[in-house]
Amino acid sequence: MPDYNFLRSKIDFIKYPIVxxxxxxLxxxxxxxxxxxxxxxxSEIQxxxxxxFNVKITKVNTLLTAKKQKRLGKYIGYSTIYKKAIVKLAPNNTINLFRDV
Structure with a gap:
């Protein structure tokens, strides 16, 4: 049984789905x-x-995006590094990302 207080404290760490x-x-x-x-x-992502989303996940793959050099005039900086998670759901499970209004 998962600790629901732990889940509620970390729920903002899932930023948004990438579409x-x-x-x-996929x-x-x-x-x-x-x-x-x-x-x-x-395991925390899963x-x-x-x-x-009340689904069952069978596999989680993660990757860190590479930082890229950005330039604005004479200033040189780097883009932010993000972490992406690709989750594979169990059969007969779906996530409805587009709600019908």
């Missing part, structure tokens, strides 16, 4: 992509998404 052409093509294979906080590990 691009590439990530939307919907058919029951995979969804989320932008998450860098401090989360795979618990949080199962808690938020």
């Amino acid at each position: 691009t052409e590439k990530s939307a093509s 919907f058919d294979s029951n995979k969804y992509t989320f932008l998450v906080d860098k401090r989360l590990n795979k 618990l949080l998404i199962e808690f938020l």
Whole structure:
């Protein structure tokens, strides 16, 4: 049984789902992509998404985006590093990202 106080304290670490052409093509294979906080590990991501969307997850893959050099005039900086999580849901589970209004 998961600790619900722990889940509620970390719920803001799941930032938002990523819906691009590439990530939307994964919907058919029951995979969804989320932008998450860098401090989360795979087991915490799995618990949080199962808690938020009431689904069963079979696999979690994570990746850190590479930082890229950005330039604004003479100033040089770097883009932010994000962590993406690609979750594979169990059969007959879906996440409805687009609500019908």
